[in-house]
Amino acid sequence: MKRIGVVDTTFARADMGGFAVDELKKTGTGFKVERRTVPGVKDLPVGAKRLIEEAGCDIVIALGMPGKEEIDKICAHEASTGLIQVQLMTNKHIVEVFVHEDEAKNEKELAWLAERRSREHAANAYDLLFRPERLIKNAGKGLRQGYEDVGSIR
Numbered sequence: 162m163k164r165i166g167v168v169d170t171t172f173a174r175a176d177m178g179g180f181a182v183d184e185l186k187k188t189g190t191g192f193k194v195e196r197r198t199v200p201g202v203k204d205l206p207v208g209a210k211r212l213i214e215e216a217g218c219d220i221v222i223a224l225g226m227p228g229k230e231e232i233d234k235i236c237a238h239e240a241s242t243g244l245i246q247v248q249l250m251t252n253k254h255i256v257e258v259f260v261h262e263d264e265a266k267n268e269k270e271l272a273w274l275a276e277r278r279s280r281e282h283a284a285n286a287y288d289l290l291f292r293p294e295r296l297i298k299n300a301g302k303g304l305r306q307g308y309e310d311v312g313s314i315r
Contacts, residue, residue: 163192163290166212166221167283172201173226175272177258180279181222181286188287192219202227202259203236206243213251221255222286224279229263237261254289258282260307278307 165185169178182194195216199208202225212218223244227237237259244255260278265271285306288295303311 164216164218165192165194165286165290166209166216166218167194167196167224168205168208168212168221169196169198169224170201170205170226171198172228173224173260173275174262174268175226175260175275175279177224177226177260177275177279180276181224181258181283184280184283185287188284189291191291192287201225201236202240203243205240206247209244209255210247210251213247213253218253220253220286220290222258222283223255224258224282226260226262226275229261234261254286256282256286256289258306264307274307281306 167178167181178196185194195212195218197208205223205225209221209223212221227233244257248255258279260275265274302313
């Protein structure tokens, strides 16, 4: 049986991991979810690596909500670089799902964005593992996770 890892943070202001797990349950079957929670975004790479190496996950969804300060943006970049390194080290996909606090105008929009992006990327992770043809079908369509799609330039 395939395993999908979900790693999220206590720093996030929404239960992004919970949204992802809920969406995975709605999306399909044939897998087991392994969930872990770490303190912050810079802890996500080792959390993802442990899910792959110790829990046997075939793919991982890494969710975080960096703050709006410059230091938060730097930490998000470092975390993203770490997640890329883990992908290359393990040859497994890690779907990075970050929602930056300054992406939204207010807390209501931030909550909406965190849930929507988490759910849409959970579906992407499922597709990477079980239905890659769906991703091929959508290549070049300007799809966005969270806010509205921008569409193709053709």
